[in-house]
Amino acid sequence: METIRRVYQKExxxxxxxxxxxxxxxxxxxxGGNLSFRVxxxxxxxxPTKVVxxxxxxxxxxxxxMQGETLSALKERKPTGETPMHLMILRMRPDLNGIVHAxxxxxxxxxxxxxxxxxxxxxxxxxxxxxxxVQVPYAEPISEELANQFASRIHFSNAWLMRNHGVTIASSExxxxxxxxxxxxxxxxxxxVVASSLGSLTxxxxxEVERMERTLKTRNMPRPGDPRKVTSLTDLYxx
Numbered sequence: 001m002e003t004i005r006r007v008y009q010k011e012x013x014x015x016x017x018x019x020x021x022x023x024x025x026x027x028x029x030x031x032g033g034n035l036s037f038r039v040x041x042x043x044x045x046x047x048p049t050k051v052v053x054x055x056x057x058x059x060x061x062x063x064x065x066m067q068g069e070t071l072s073a074l075k076e077r078k079p080t081g082e083t084p085m086h087l088m089i090l091r092m093r094p095d096l097n098g099i100v101h102a103x104x105x106x107x108x109x110x111x112x113x114x115x116x117x118x119x120x121x122x123x124x125x126x127x128x129x130x131x132x133x134v135q136v137p138y139a140e141p142i143s144e145e146l147a148n149q150f151a152s153r154i155h156f157s158n159a160w161l162m163r164n165h166g167v168t169i170a171s172s173e174x175x176x177x178x179x180x181x182x183x184x185x186x187x188x189x190x191x192x193v194v195a196s197s198l199g200s201l202t203x204x205x206x207x208e209v210e211r212m213e214r215t216l217k218t219r220n221m222p223r224p225g226d227p228r229k230v231t232s233l234t235d236l237y238x239x
Contacts (some may be wrong), residue, residue, distance in 0.1 A: 004043070004063055004072050011039045011174075016058045018176045019047055022102055023054025027182065033102040033166075034080035037175040038090050042066055045175075046086060048077035066091060084147040089170060092154045095227055098175030100182050103166035106189040107133075107182075111161050117192060118161060118185075121204035121237045126188050128212055130169065130181050131157035131224025131236050138163040155226035156236055159185060172222050206238040 005012060015037045022028055022035065033053050037045040044064050047053070051060055062079040063072035068087055070079060080086075086099050110118055110133075119132035134157045139146040146162075153160060159169045159181070169185060171178040195201055212233055216223055225236055 005074075008039050008043065008045065008063070009058075011037060012045060012058045012061045015045050015047070015061055015175050016056050018100070018179050019053045019056035021176075022100065022179060023052065023056075025104075025183070027102040027104040027186070028053050029103070033100075034082050034086070035101070035175055035178075036083075036086040036090070036099045038097045043071070044087065044090065046079045046083060048073075049080045051077070082141065082146070084144050085150065085168070088147040088150060089154060089168070092151070093170070093226055095172050095222070096158065096170040098171040098173060098178040099168060100170075100175065100178040101166065101168040102182060104182065104186040104189075106193060107161065107167045107186055108165075110189055110192075111166060112164055117201065118189060119157075119237075120201075121209050122192065122201070123188055124204065124212065124215075126184055127204065127209060127233060127237070128215060128221060129224070130159045130185055133157065133159045133161040133167070133185065136160045136162045136168075138165065141165065155229040158224045206234055209233050209237055 015035055019035055022033060031050050034047045039045055042065055046062050046064055047056060048060050048062055059074045060077055062070060062077050064070055064079050066087060068083055089099060116135060119134055121127045134153045136149050136153055139149045161167050169178050169182045171181055223230060230236060
């Protein structure tokens with residue numbers, strides 16, 4: 001137990017710090033939300049159940065296998081009940097490493113109405129860095145059914161708006177990058193609320209989305225979505 005924690009000490013400190021930042025942003029309340037960080041082909045760091053995110057310390061982080069077996073836990077901590085959802089995403093998307101699930105107020109508001117507006121190309125940075133916020137049907141939290149609801153939607157974005165629940169965003173980089181992307185998505189959702197109060201929304205055209213491929217190449221950025229399934233940004237927004 002001590003050896004595995006020593007090997008991943010820096011990564012454990014990072015996920016703990018990211019958890020505290022999540023709480024400070026007000027994106028979770030009480031025990032809500034959870035984070036995971038794939039640190040090898042076999043090892044995943046994950047936040048514990050029933051611990052306030054802004055109070056998480058390195059010793060609270062649990063190490064689990066890709067099969068969900070607890071490999072290292074201190075202070076009698078147990079992994080979040082939504083571990084099956086995290087592991088399912090990581091298994092189906094080997095290109096992703098960091099995952100944050102939370103309840104940012106504006107994005108969660110969008111999860112409670114029947115609209116796919118956040119799956120449209122609204123602003124260039126989210127198009128390039130996040131992809132469409134794909135809706136996932138409601139299922140009971142911390143259930144296998146919730147994990148299974150992602151299955152048909154997992155390949156076509158790095159962000160999923162969970163009906164009447166919240167949002168999950170993943171990154172091909174570290175877990176702190178997933179939180180940065182969540183901040184971007186929440187800001188976009190806030191802008192949509194303002195824009196909708198002023199008039200009709202406009203969307204970035206298919207031609208302009210196609211041109212953004214050049215930006216991805218110039219900046220050497222990974223395209224949102226599963227690289228085995230998605231060959232262009234227009235696949236995500238105009239397929």
